[in-house]
Amino acid sequence: MRKLLQSIENKLRFLLEEKLDRLIFPGVSSSLSYTLIQLIEDEIENQDGRCEECMPDLITLKVSPERWDAWQESLPLLDEVSTVLEESWKEQGYTVKNTPIIQLVQSPDLTSNHISVEIDYSLEESTNRQTALQKITREPIEQTLPQDACLIISDQDPFYLTKAIINIGRRSSNDLVLNDPLVSRDHLQLRADGGRFYLFDLSSKAGTTINNFPANNVALKPGDVIKVGNTSLIYNQWVDQAVSKPTRSIFEGAK
Numbered sequence: 001m002r003k004l005l006q007s008i009e010n011k012l013r014f015l016l017e018e019k020l021d022r023l024i025f026p027g028v029s030s031s032l033s034y035t036l037i038q039l040i041e042d043e044i045e046n047q048d049g050r051c052e053e054c055m056p057d058l059i060t061l062k063v064s065p066e067r068w069d070a071w072q073e074s075l076p077l078l079d080e081v082s083t084v085l086e087e088s089w090k091e092q093g094y095t096v097k098n099t100p101i102i103q104l105v106q107s108p109d110l111t112s113n114h115i116s117v118e119i120d121y122s123l124e125e126s127t128n129r130q131t132a133l134q135k136i137t138r139e140p141i142e143q144t145l146p147q148d149a150c151l152i153i154s155d156q157d158p159f160y161l162t163k164a165i166i167n168i169g170r171r172s173s174n175d176l177v178l179n180d181p182l183v184s185r186d187h188l189q190l191r192a193d194g195g196r197f198y199l200f201d202l203s204s205k206a207g208t209t210i211n212n213f214p215a216n217n218v219a220l221k222p223g224d225v226i227k228v229g230n231t232s233l234i235y236n237q238w239v240d241q242a243v244s245k246p247t248r249s250i251f252e253g254a255k
Contacts, residue, residue, distance in 0.1 A: 002041070004088070004092055005037045005040065005041050006037075007088065008037060008084065008085065008088045009033050009034060009036075009037040011084050011088065012029075012032075012033040012036065012037070012081060012084060012085075013029055013030055013033040013034075015077070015080055015081065015084060016028075016029035016032065016033060016077065016081070017029045017030070019074070019077055020032070020074060020077060023070045023071075023073055023074050024067060024070055024071065024074070024113075025067075025112075025113045028113075028115070032061075032115070032117070035117050035248045036059065036117060036119075038248070039056070039117060039118075039119045039248060040055060040056055040119060043056050043119060055085070055089055055094075055100075056119040056120060056121055057085075057098045057099070057100040057101060057121060058100070058101050058103070058119065058120040058121060058219065059100060059101065059102045059103070059117070059118070059119055060102075060103050060104075060105055060117070060118040060119075060120070060219075061078075061102065061103070061104050061105070061115055061116070061117060062105045062106075062107040062110060062115060062116040062117075062118065063104060063105070063106060063107065063110065063115050064106075064107065064108075064110040064111055064112050064113075064114060064115075065106055065108055066111075066112040067112055067113075067115075068104075068106050071104050072104070075104070078102045078104075079102075081100075081102060082099060082100040082101065082102055083099075085100045086099050086100055101217065103217075103218060103219075106211065106213065116248070117248050120196075120219070121194060144164055144192045144193050144194060144195065145161070145162070145163075145164060145192050145195075146161070146192065146195050146196060146197055146237040146238070147195075147237060147238040148160070148236075148237055148238040149161040149192075149197055149235070149236070149237040149238075150235075150236055150237070151176065151226070151233040151234065151235060151236075152233070152234040152235075152236060153231070153232075153233055153234075154232065158236075159176055161190065161192070161197060163175065163192075164191065164192040164193075165189065165190070165191050165192070166189065166190040166191075166197075167186065167189050168187055168188050168189070168190070168228070169183060169184055169185050169186045169187035169188070169202070169204075170183045170184065170185045170187070171185040171186055174186070178228065178229070178231050180228070180229040180230050180231045181229070182206050182228075182229030182230055183204075183206070183228050183229040183231060184202070184204035184205050184206065186202050186204075187201070187202060187204045187208070187228050187229075188200060188201050188202055188204065188208050188226075188228065189202060190220075196219050196220065197219075197220045197235070197237070198217065198218065198219050198220070199215060199216070199217070199218050199220055199226065200216060200217055201215065201216040204228070206228070206229055208226065208227070208228050209226070209227045210224050210225065210226055210227075211224060211225055212225075212227070220235045220237075221235070222235065222236050222237055223235070223236070
């Protein structure tokens with residue numbers, strides 16, 4: 001396994017080296033490749049042999065506001081990173097349930113040349129834009145629901161998310177109906193998995209933002225502000241402070 005991960009790290013470094021170092025800051029390609037592979041290796045080891053083939057497939061890069069535009073330019077490159085991870089895994093005979101997802105999150109707590117890398121597991125089903133939303137291949141179980149999850153809407157009681165699939169829009173048959181002319185009839189869907197809710201925009205006309213940035217297929221965290229049309233929804237849930245996801249920070253000059 002170590003040999004495989006080292007091979008993937010080398011591929012990622014070669015892929016990222018020129019463009020990412022120029023867009024972000026010198027040395028970030030080496031640091032990001034090394035950190036990402038170390039996190040994946042640590043997570044696999046933490047499985048205690050129960051799931052050696054289960055590579056984490058949800059990667060979150062938290063970046064500073066100062067570097068946000070540069071990171072946005074790097075999105076096509078990050079898509080290539082996802083492809084390299086998937087293809088390398090398959091080449092070794094492992095099954096890949098989901099194409100790895102890399103999402104960017106702006107964090108005002110980070111300085112310019114400082115990023116934080118976090119890994120997790122995405123939904124079990126394929127997360128294609130529409131297909132995954134229209135097909136339910138398994139019955140969601142109650143244990144996947146985040147505790148006390150809710151949406152807070154101004155001047156209204158909290159809307160508690162008590163089902164694994166929540167449909168939101170202007171149509172009267174939705175679980176949460178928003179009487180906002182800029183909201184599509186079927187605007188977005190929330191799906192629970194592994195104690196988290198994931199947001200999917202249903203190809204709405206006006207789109208969906210989280211914390212003022214366009215969003216689709218994003219894992220929600222407490223305090224996220226979801227904007228649809230003229231309506232703001234604040235997501236909240238109970239968080240066990242004793243449980244944390246594998247996270248490491250990168251800054252200029254560090255590997």
